[in-house]
Amino acid sequence: MAKYRLGRINDEMQKELAMILRDVKDPRVSSAFISITAVETTPDLKFAKVFYSALSGDKKEIAKGLKSSAGYIRRQLAQSLNLRMTPELTFAEDHSIEHGAHISKLLEGIEFSEEFDVTEEENDD
Numbered sequence: 001m002a003k004y005r006l007g008r009i010n011d012e013m014q015k016e017l018a019m020i021l022r023d024v025k026d027p028r029v030s031s032a033f034i035s036i037t038a039v040e041t042t043p044d045l046k047f048a049k050v051f052y053s054a055l056s057g058d059k060k061e062i063a064k065g066l067k068s069s070a071g072y073i074r075r076q077l078a079q080s081l082n083l084r085m086t087p088e089l090t091f092a093e094d095h096s097i098e099h100g101a102h103i104s105k106l107l108e109g110i111e112f113s114e115e116f117d118v119t120e121e122e123n124d125d
Contacts, residue, residue, distance in 0.1 A: 006041060010048075012081060013039045017050060020076045028065025032057030037094040041087055048087035051094035059093060066091040 017036045024030055038051040054062050066073075070089045078086035 006043060009045070009083070010039045010041050013041065013048060013050075013077065013087075016077055016080050017073065020073050020080070023076070024065075024069050024072065026065045026069045028057070028061045029069060032062050032065075034062065034066075037096065045083065045085050045087050048089055050089055050091050052091060053094045053097045063091065063093065 014036050017039065021029065021034055021036070033055045035053050035055075036050060037053050039048055040051075041048040052066070070091070074086055074089055077089075
């Protein structure tokens, strides 16, 4: 399969999964604010790894909720996408948003210390 087609399928699955997660009735999933950050599908379209990020809720409970509702999510995905075979979904937590926030906080600290050093140098003159 062409690489660009697989990329389009991954993007479309990401959009559809974001819409489907709004309708999941499992309280572990519906109460948490979950965003789908990426989808990686195998070239034969049998398996897909869904990367998600949750801003609130217990991480372990959210993972259990997503795993238990994977069948419903897959069925809804099959209805919305016109694929010969709907991939089996596995969910993996994505820590990139938390990592980015941590780096941003570190950079803010560096900028603050540089401003502090400039202020001291002006006082010395």
